[in-house]
Amino acid sequence: xxxxxxxxxxxxxxxxxxxxxxxxxNLITVSEVLGHxxxxxxxxxxxxxxxxxxxxxxxRLEIAxxxxxxxxxxKAIVKGAKTGETGDGKIFILDLKECVRxxxxxxxxxxxx
Amino acid sequence: MINSGxxxxxxxSSALVLLMTPALAFFYGGMVRRKNILSVLMQCxxxxxxxxxxxxxxxxxxxxxxxxxxxxxxxxFGLRGVGLEPYADYAATIPHQAFMIYQAMFAxxxxxxxxxxxxxxxxxxAFLIFTLLWATxxxxxxxxxxxxxxxxxxxxxxxxxxxxTVVHINAGIAALVTAxxxxxxxxxxxxxxxxHNMPFVVLGTGLLWFGWFGxxxxxxxxxxxxxxxxxxxxxxxxxxAGLSWAxxxxxxxxxxxxxxxxxxxxxxxxxxxxxxxxxxxxxAIIIGLLVSGFCFIxxxxxxxxxxxxxxxxxxxxxxxxxxxxxxxxxLFASKAVNASGADGLFFGNPKQLLIQFVVxxxxxxxxxxxxxxxxxIVDLFIGVRVDEKSELMGLDLTQxxxxxxxxxx
Numbered sequence: 001x002x003x004x005x006x007x008x009x010x011x012x013x014x015x016x017x018x019x020x021x022x023x024x025x026n027l028i029t030v031s032e033v034l035g036h037x038x039x040x041x042x043x044x045x046x047x048x049x050x051x052x053x054x055x056x057x058x059x060r061l062e063i064a065x066x067x068x069x070x071x072x073x074x075k076a077i078v079k080g081a082k083t084g085e086t087g088d089g090k091i092f093i094l095d096l097k098e099c100v101r102x103x104x105x106x107x108x109x110x111x112x113x
Numbered sequence: 114m115i116n117s118g119x120x121x122x123x124x125x126s127s128a129l130v131l132l133m134t135p136a137l138a139f140f141y142g143g144m145v146r147r148k149n150i151l152s153v154l155m156q157c158x159x160x161x162x163x164x165x166x167x168x169x170x171x172x173x174x175x176x177x178x179x180x181x182x183x184x185x186x187x188x189x190f191g192l193r194g195v196g197l198e199p200y201a202d203y204a205a206t207i208p209h210q211a212f213m214i215y216q217a218m219f220a221x222x223x224x225x226x227x228x229x230x231x232x233x234x235x236x237x238x239a240f241l242i243f244t245l246l247w248a249t250x251x252x253x254x255x256x257x258x259x260x261x262x263x264x265x266x267x268x269x270x271x272x273x274x275x276x277x278t279v280v281h282i283n284a285g286i287a288a289l290v291t292a293x294x295x296x297x298x299x300x301x302x303x304x305x306x307x308x309h310n311m312p313f314v315v316l317g318t319g320l321l322w323f324g325w326f327g328x329x330x331x332x333x334x335x336x337x338x339x340x341x342x343x344x345x346x347x348x349x350x351x352x353x354a355g356l357s358w359a360x361x362x363x364x365x366x367x368x369x370x371x372x373x374x375x376x377x378x379x380x381x382x383x384x385x386x387x388x389x390x391x392x393x394x395x396x397a398i399i400i401g402l403l404v405s406g407f408c409f410i411x412x413x414x415x416x417x418x419x420x421x422x423x424x425x426x427x428x429x430x431x432x433x434x435x436x437x438x439x440x441x442x443x444l445f446a447s448k449a450v451n452a453s454g455a456d457g458l459f460f461g462n463p464k465q466l467l468i469q470f471v472v473x474x475x476x477x478x479x480x481x482x483x484x485x486x487x488x489x490i491v492d493l494f495i496g497v498r499v500d501e502k503s504e505l506m507g508l509d510l511t512q513x514x515x516x517x518x519x520x521x522x
Binding site: 011013014018032033034 | 514520
């Protein structure tokens with residue numbers, strides 16, 4: 001099992017979701033985060049006070065999948081989120097030790113999907 | 114002869130109408146995405162700043178100074194000769210400047226209404242230039258034709274009590290042209306933006322409803338029976354329209370929504386605007402009940418069918434509602450309500466409906482064409498639309514370098 005964490009541009013969420021559904025990955029958690037990588041944020045100005053290099057809004061996806069779904073999930077995220085410009089985001093793949101479905105207390109691969 | 118009651122009412126009405134622009138700011142601001150709310154608030158408030166000055170310098174003279182022709186005269190430039198004594202041809206019982214400042218509030222809110230069509234994608238600099246040109250070349254002449262002494266639509270006998278044509282059809286058709294010229298917002302097909310703060314929409318609607326009493330009842334320009342008639346029919350039409358939009362949704366979509374109710378109430382206020390000083394209670398209910406049907410069809414069926422992106426339905430509510438209101442005035446107007454008005458079709462004078470129709474057609478033709486020309490000129494010099502990246506990041510950050518909501522402290 002893997003936990004796939006992706007940081008993408010907010011306006012790409014719909015496209016990524018569409019691609020994920022095509023690969024039958026239906027279970028995702030979405031949150032709003034702030035950040036910047038190589039792409040610098042915009043300087044904000046409040047009554048003349050500058051706040052430089054401020055953080056930009058991004059979307060974080062968390063998707064837990066069994067091994068056979070790892071590559072299709074990555075492909076779907078890339079397909080939906082890639083523009084070729086800086087700021088497209090990152091995908092992190094982590095080993096997932098355990099997964100429990102609360103309703104049935106099932107564990108492991110059966111509990112994921 | 115100055116009447117203190119009339120003067121007090123017109124001054125209070127002026128303040129009420131001014132409040133409608135901030136109200137509109139929140140009405141529209143709640144509908145856009147979080148990244149664009151400040152841009153909408155900024156657009157509304159800068160219109161208050163810029164057009165207040167434009168109005169006292171040249172706008173009032175171009176609109177109301179007596180003259181035959183395209184514009185009003187220039188004799189009232191910088192309020193020269195516009196004093197504290199009444200100017201009887203417009204309002205015999207209040208200081209001339211009270212009439213002037215009351216009209217100023219109409220000149221401010223009208224261009225602000227168009228914001229609903231270009232929200233989320235117009236360049237701020239282009240917006241400013243567009244607004245100034247539009248106030249000078251569209252609002253001022255039209256205002257002169259309908260309300261000014263020597264205006265040819267006024268002489269034609271058109272009935273427009275509080276600005277159905279000058280304000281709502283005018284801004285509404287400009288909105289449609291805007292949506293067509295600017296094109297759709299990016300990614301619209303994939304992701305239809307949902308209003309980011311519905312309570313703001315409701316707050317804005319409440320304040321619009323409140324301010325509209327100044328807009329309509331204030332247009333009597335006196336604290337008299339006509340003002341009371343306008344007040345009562347305004348409230349009644351808004352209520353009927355809010356109710357009927359909610360009922361239409363309930364029947365059509367299974368559930369009534371607060372967004373629908375608010376849209377309906379505003380549509381009702383728009384529709385009763387030209388009629389408020391000429392119709393009685395039952396016509397007001399009919400005008401209100403039906404306007405929601407027309408506007409509902411416009412925003413849920415016609416807009417998707419033709420694919421123009423009138424972001425916040427400035428055309429669908431103000432133009433469609435305004436046209437219905439103007440024609441309804443030609444149907445339901447009655448001399449029993451206002452002896453200085455005229456009878457409509459249902460009171461034995463079909464000619465009035467024809468006159469109303471002509472005025473609507475001329476307004477649409479003139480405002481639509483001029484708006485298109487102004488856009489083309491502004492676009493040629495500085496471009497009207499922000500680049501795609503700025504649009505995606507949001508206008509708050511890219512046009513104003515500030516944001517409305519923080520995620521981290």
